[in-house]
Amino acid sequence: MQKTSIIAASFFLAFTTLSAQNTINGKVTDATGQSIPFALVKIYSSENKTTVISEKITDENGAFNTQVPNNGSYNVLTSASGYSDSSKSFAFNTVSTSIGISIEREKVSGIKEVVLVANKKKTFERKIDRFVFNTENSIASKGVDGLDVLAATPMVKADDEGNIEIVGKSAVSIMINDRPVNLSGKDLVSYLKTIRSENIERIEVITTPPAKYEAQGNSGIINIVLKQNSSMGFSGNISTSFQRKSRNGYSNNGSLNYQSKKINTSLRVSQFDNEKKSDENLSIYSGNILKTENTRLDKNKGYNINYSIDYKINDKTSVGAIYNFSDTNGNNDSRNFSRYYQGNVLDSTVVSNTYNANKIKNNQLNVYFERKLDSLGKKLYVGGNLFDSRNTNPFSLASESDVNSINYQLNSKYKYKIYSGQVDFYLPFKSFVGEVGGKYTRFNTDTGLDFFVTNTGVPVYDSNRSNSFLYHEDNWASYVALSKAFNEKWEGKAGLRYEYTMVNGVAGNGAEVDNKYGKWFPSLYLTYKPNNKNIFTVSYSKRITRPDARSLNPTTIYLDPYAYATGNPYLKPSFSNNFELGYVFNSKLSVTGYYQFSKDNFGQIVELQGANRAIKYLNNYDENSIGINATYSNTFLKRWDLYASVNYAYVESKGLINQVEGLSSNSLYYSINNTIHLNSNKTFSFLLNFWNFLPHTKGNFKFENVYNLSSGLRMSLFEKKLQVNMTIQDIFKGMKFRGKAYYTDYYTYSNNYYDARTFNLSVTYQFGNSKVKGNNKQIKLEEADRAN
Structure with missing residues (x-):
């Protein structure tokens, strides 16, 4: 009975209403209505278009929440990797306003333009509650496995013996797309070697995890974020690698991805x-x-x-x-x-x-x-x-x-x-x-x-x-x-x-x-x-x-x-x-x-x-x-x-x-x-x-x-x-x-x-449409990392 009451009380707290503010709730999508995660949204005053009033990053569903000090007109600039920048004016005249922003894919005609788009994202970023290593811009982005990417991540130490930790700390939890993986020790190493660096978008080092995450692990979380789908059709990759320690070794990998409007x-x-x-x-x-x-x-x-x-x-x-x-x-x-x-x-x-x-x-x-x-x-x-x-x-x-x-x-x-x-x-x-x-x-x-x-x-x-x-x-x-x-x-x-x-x-x-x-x-x-x-x-x-x-x-x-x-x-x-x-x-x-x-x-x-x-x-x-x-x-x-x-x-x-x-x-x-x-x-x-x-x-x-x-x-x-x-x-x-x-x-x-x-x-x-990254949802199971 006591457990039930505690859990019920925790759910009730989520619906407690705080004081009203001039709040903007918005969502960023592409021309087909697909959500665009991690887009940058900047809000400027219409009188002074050089002063940023608010700056937000959309969540995994393309949603964001922010506030403006007063009612009136504001300019909203939206940008995302691979998309053309969008600048629109919105009038906010109520306590809360909901807006929708649609942006279009950037048209590129050559390699130089593609390179310019890719370089918009910094290789290393420091956010409020985490350090972010964007692997796409690193040498660790191609031709290696997930364990190699972790070993190349700043603030992280990783080796073949299953020792993975944040420098100065220990006992971290490993997650993929916010979902803990199911192994530890040598089994965790084997699993990380099955993930190809081509499918990794970034590594997040979270030293003080929020309540949403499992409490297991006394020092924090290393979250591996895989790339998301953005285009229709087929894509895939094949890779092979040769490894020489005191003995020879090799690995072979392949993936095939498909996305339609439904699947x-x-x-x-x-x-x-x-x-x-x-x-x-x-x-x-x-x-x-x-x-x-x-x-x-x-x-x-x-x-x-x-x-x-x-x-x-x-x-x-x-x-x-x-x-x-x-x-x-x-x-x-x-x-x-x-x-x-x-x-x-x-x-x-x-x-x-x-x-x-x-x-x-x-x-x-x-x-x-x-x-x-x-x-x-x-x-x-x-x-x-x-x-x-x-x-x-x-x-x-x-x-x-x-x-x-x-x-x-x-x-x-x-x-x-x-x-x-x-x-x-x-x-x-x-x-x-x-x-x-x-x-x-x-x-x-x-x-x-x-x-x-x-x-x-x-x-x-x-x-x-x-x-x-x-x-x-x-x-x-x-x-x-x-x-x-x-x-x-x-x-x-x-x-x-x-x-x-x-x-x-x-x-x-x-x-x-x-x-x-x-x-x-x-x-x-x-x-x-x-x-x-x-x-x-x-x-x-x-x-x-x-x-x-x-x-x-x-x-x-x-x-x-x-x-x-x-x-x-x-x-x-x-x-x-x-x-x-x-x-x-x-x-x-x-x-x-x-x-x-x-x-x-x-x-x-x-x-x-x-x-x-x-x-x-x-x-x-x-x-x-x-x-x-x-x-x-x-x-x-x-x-x-x-x-x-x-x-x-x-x-x-x-x-x-x-x-x-x-x-x-x-x-x-x-x-x-x-x-x-x-x-x-x-x-x-x-x-x-x-x-x-x-x-x-x-x-x-x-x-x-x-x-x-x-x-x-x-x-x-x-x-x-x-x-x-x-x-x-x-x-x-x-x-x-x-x-x-x-x-x-x-x-x-x-x-x-x-x-x-x-x-x-x-x-x-x-091969195929390189923008199709495959379904990267992961199994949501925490306790299995203690199974070995």
């Missing part, structure tokens, strides 16, 4: 097969010393099929479905040397050979209904989702030591099923814009581990080291958000989200978890714009990071004869509060000060149990961080695009358990991105990028210096239908994971390298 549909198919070498070295110093050296060959291959269809019943109503299937196979062969020392004297050596296979099949289905409620842009969204993942993971180990030999085999199976349903309303009114919604998610996990001892050559089942885990999680969520432009200088937005969670888990060994909790997640934004060159912003949001299924699973996974990892079903979620104060000058310089404190952060710790090392998951530290981020972008000599960024932070952590020692440090990260166009048409470009993360701490881990120098060339041929990209990453092998983890009685030292030095050659050919 918008896309089919995408991708396939990849690559190998890389990984070196992992760990030393534990605790009176005695343990040193391990692990050399691993990782082989990954798979394919992905994505089909989506959107049917427009009429001008106000549409229905659709999205289906995604992926089949990936990863296996690795590794050789491990473990040396044990009594003091500084070698005591024994263990040599192990392992084989690990990982086969994952994912099925995702989303069906949805969208209804436009009026001409101002009010709309209803209803969606249902199903996510099913099956993972089989056989593992075998054969080891020899100075004393004896140990041989065993593991058969692991993981099954994840997630069901969800969601309702969202977008509600622009006379004096404010409201957003309200609710969602229910059911998260089911069924995992099992069968352990066999094979010392005699015949597998013998070991019931003591075998286990299973059944886990269920129910999550109810509702949110309300209100935004209002008080005048031409001040604009505010406030939101409140409530999430109630029930979890229950039972392991075969008797371990059980049963927990219920409900939390509020507020967010607040305030913007002051004294003139066109200066913008001041203040923002706040509260976030949660829930443990994923693997870290909750109490089943013991053996890494070698003397090392094992065990999940913890009693892990608590961690919470963070994020504050930001920002300033933007002339859309080129952006400075943001931030403060974040987080509680009950969880992660892996290493414990020594005799000669064994046990890896466990625990809530082990609280952390405070304060910092400042500055970014600058500009174009010099019409051909040199420069983007520079620097981030300074002071981080202080406090250990929550006896084993973990709290640390504090100053950290500095900086990056310089250069794109130099070698001809006037900008069809031949040179890239030179460098970033450096100086020594810093996270929890009880102190990282050493890490850096990356990358370079590349891009060629656009045959009226930009053929793209050839060549890039080199980590030229000086600076992307090494090195550092110490400090515990009360001991410390560990890691020195790992994951084959980051890479040469990539890709060729992409676009």
Whole structure:
């Protein structure tokens, strides 16, 4: 009853009426009536046509909402990439006015004109609540995959190991077109590699997400925005790429899109097969010393099929479905040397050979209904989702030591099923814009581990080291958000989200978890714009990071004869509060000060149990961080695009358990991105990028210096239908994971390298009507990113 009352109260708040203003609600369309998202609308006084009274960007439905100080006549200038500018006069003589603006496509007759249109959009933009990287104008726009685009995005770090984060922060959520994707870790990497850069319009880095978004992820959201349809007919592309790390790899991709007045549909198919070498070295110093050296060959291959269809019943109503299937196979062969020392004297050596296979099949289905409620842009969204993942993971180990030999085999199976349903309303009114919604998610996990001892050559089942885990999680969520432009200088937005969670888990060994909790997640934004060159912003949001299924699973996974990892079903979620104060000058310089404190952060710790090392998951530290981020972008000599960024932070952590020692440090990260166009048409470009993360701490881990120098060339041929990209990453092998983890009685030292030095050659050919981008709606399912 309490949950019902809270959710009902949240819905009621969305319809609260604020004081009336001279408000303009409008919509921008093309000649056929199609909405034009992200168009620029400027309102000028009819007496002084050089002074901008208001400036707005239309939303994804072409709608905008703004205010004028008085009744009277005003000039409205509208512009959008690929369209002719429109200038019209409107008379506003009531409290609220609704207007419709129609603009026509720009007529171009040659490549030079096309280039001029494309250059209207800046490569980097700083908006009120997010940083925007427009990939179309970057060397990352053709011939690479989605993970490569993220790695080239300022303020973002991404690698093949599934580590994706905003610099100075962590635990971000990945979204596509405002809809979270359904994977994490290596599975997320595999999925991002199926997205082609040709289909990406921009990357949005949202450090303090509004209440509309899921509260999961303590540091923010990275939103990948795909291109939208704008023309009728067929289009498609095919691409192939060659990748050289220490081993060769390749990928092939193709897409076919079709749009008519009623149907918008896309089919995408991708396939990849690559190998890389990984070196992992760990030393534990605790009176005695343990040193391990692990050399691993990782082989990954798979394919992905994505089909989506959107049917427009009429001008106000549409229905659709999205289906995604992926089949990936990863296996690795590794050789491990473990040396044990009594003091500084070698005591024994263990040599192990392992084989690990990982086969994952994912099925995702989303069906949805969208209804436009009026001409101002009010709309209803209803969606249902199903996510099913099956993972089989056989593992075998054969080891020899100075004393004896140990041989065993593991058969692991993981099954994840997630069901969800969601309702969202977008509600622009006379004096404010409201957003309200609710969602229910059911998260089911069924995992099992069968352990066999094979010392005699015949597998013998070991019931003591075998286990299973059944886990269920129910999550109810509702949110309300209100935004209002008080005048031409001040604009505010406030939101409140409530999430109630029930979890229950039972392991075969008797371990059980049963927990219920409900939390509020507020967010607040305030913007002051004294003139066109200066913008001041203040923002706040509260976030949660829930443990994923693997870290909750109490089943013991053996890494070698003397090392094992065990999940913890009693892990608590961690919470963070994020504050930001920002300033933007002339859309080129952006400075943001931030403060974040987080509680009950969880992660892996290493414990020594005799000669064994046990890896466990625990809530082990609280952390405070304060910092400042500055970014600058500009174009010099019409051909040199420069983007520079620097981030300074002071981080202080406090250990929550006896084993973990709290640390504090100053950290500095900086990056310089250069794109130099070698001809006037900008069809031949040179890239030179460098970033450096100086020594810093996270929890009880102190990282050493890490850096990356990358370079590349891009060629656009045959009226930009053929793209050839060549890039080199980590030229000086600076992307090494090195550092110490400090515990009360001991410390560990890691020195790992994951084959980051890479040469990539890709060729992409676009055919058909290049303005048809395909149906890019994505599955609206959040909890599945915790399934792996």
